[in-house]
Amino acid sequence: MGFHHAQQVEALNERLSSLRDIQVSFEFFPPSSAEMETTLWHSIERLAPLKPRFVSVTYGANSGVRDRTHKVIERIHNETQLQAAPHLTLVDASDEELRTLAQQYWDQGVRHIVALRGDVPQGQPNPNRYASDLVSLLRDVGDFEISVAAYPECHPEALSAQADLINLKRKVDAGATRAITQFFFDIEAYLRFRDRCAAAGIDAEIVPGILPVTNYQQLLKFADFAKIRVPNWLHHMFDGLDDDPATRKLVGANVAIEMAKVLAKEGVEEFHFYTLNRAELSYAICHALGVRPGLEG
Known part of the structure; x- marks a missing residue:
């Protein structure tokens, strides 16, 4: 068994070394302090030579964070060759405000937007507006x-996996270019989801969102909030490393590289990295996938 496994690993690595068509994108969030601002710009400078398809910047529900999103987008636009894609959420703005904002982005030269419904504030009724409405609105503007x-593991608020799939189809039919998944660790769940999308006639690329883990306790909070299954083996990998950030980083890189390799073998050609504004792990995974400075794709 050992020898057979070693052969498989070698074959997989051999195949990866010849891949030249992998595309990547990176997500950042607006910094809330001078120190975090420095970290963010170091990360952008480090990852820019990998020629990502785009870099997205998340969007807070309150206007202060929204302004910070605009500033980051503007600076990426002015100081780098990268395509900056702002997140835009529906729940905290009227259609009129959203149209104005989308027009401002278009006039700035922004050509890519990540369209989300956004989290409904607690205690507020569920608005009968969906991300598909935002997609249609954006299509009207430009x-x-x-x-x-x-x-892949179903939206936390969805009535069922099937309802969730229908909702995704609605977004794609409204004019979405691609779907980016919530982060996951259950590769089978992603592959099954991709098959179900194809069967439902969703022809957009289903890009896996990869969260390279450095802080396991923080990951558990994220996963709990988003109802994402954290498998036992992952818990086992990080067990005993709460006070050992250097080893956590190595283990986190290894987990994500192994996942990315399996996904690439399954035909995935585009990856989206939730960087949490750090570059090292995303850079290492891209390197392992053959995405390197000076190479196209």
Whole structure:
């Protein structure tokens, strides 16, 4: 068994070394302090030579964070060759405000938007507006490239996996260019989801969202909030490393590289990295996938 496994690993690595068509994108969030601002710009500078398809910047529900999103987008636009894609959420703005904002982005030269419904504030009724409405609105404003969210393990608020799939189809039919998944660790769940999307006639790319883990306790909070299954083996990998950040980083890189390799073998050609504004792990995974400075794709 050992020898057979070693052969498989070698074959997989051999195949990866010849891949030249992998595309990547990176997500950042607006910094809330001078120190975090420095970290963010170091990360952008480090990852820019990998020529990502785009870099997205998340969007807070309150206007202060929204302004910070605009500033980051503007600076990426002015100081780098990268395509900056702002997140835009529906729940905290009227259609009129959203149209104005989308027009401002278009006039700034932004051509790609990540369109999300956003989290409904606690205690508020569920608005009968969906991400598909935002996609349609953006399509009216300009010929944007539009990415939307997908949930391999089902959206936490969805009535069922089937309802969730129908919702994704609605977003794609409204004009979305690609779907980016919520992060996951259950590769089978992603592959099954991709098959179900194809069967439902969703022809957009279902790009896996990869969260390279450095802080396991923080990951558990994220996963709990988003109802994402954290498998036992992952718990086992990080067990005993709460006070050992150096080893956590190595283990986190290894987990993500192994996942990315299996996904690449299954035909995935585009990856989206939730960087948490750090570059090292995403850079290492891209390197392992053959995405390197000076190489196209």
